[in-house]
Amino acid sequence: MARAGLSTERLVQAGAELADEVGFDQVTVSALARRFDVKVASLYSHLKGSQDLKTRIALLALEELADRAATALAGRAGRDALAALGNVYRDYAREHPGRYDATRLRLNPETAAASAGGRHSxxxxAILRGYDLAEADRTHAVRLLGSVFHGYISLEAAGGFSHSEPGTQETWEWILDHLDGLLRSRPTP
Structure with a gap:
C-alpha cells in the first residue's frame, strides 16, 4: 500500500529538488526515501527504480525548459531570438543545475520522442528560419547552437572561465554576436 501523501509527481518534484541540491548523478531512490523518512520499498509503488526516477526528472526538466523557452521566444526573431534561447538555457542551468544536467540524460527512443525534447528542436x-539557411544546413545549425550553448554553460558552471578576464557575461554576448553573424553570412544555395 502506498504511503499517504506520496505520489509519483511529488516524488519526481522532490527528486528534481534533490538533483539541484546534490547533483543529478547523486539522485537515487534511496536518497529520496531518506528525504521522506520512509523505507525504499515504499517508493516502488510509484517508481521502478533510480533510473526511472532520473528519467522522470529529465522529462520534467525538459518540459520546464521548453515552457520557459517558448515564453522567451514569443515575438522575437534573429539575434534577439537566438539570445533569448541561449539565455533561457543559461539561466535555467544557474537556477536548477541538477535539472539542467538531467536534460542531457540519454533517453530511449520512444521516451525521447514523447518528451519535450522535440519542442526544443x-x-x-523556428529561430533558424529567420536566417534563410538552406534546409540541409538547419540540422547542422541546430547542432552548432546546442553544442555552443551547452558547452559554454557546462564550462562556466564548472568554473572554467573564472580565472581570467573578461567576465563571462562579456564573452557570452560576444559568442551570441558571432553566432548571429555566422548564421547571417552562411551562403544559401
Missing amino acids: QMTR
Missing part, C-alpha cells in the same frame, strides 16, 4: 529550427 522545433523552437531552434
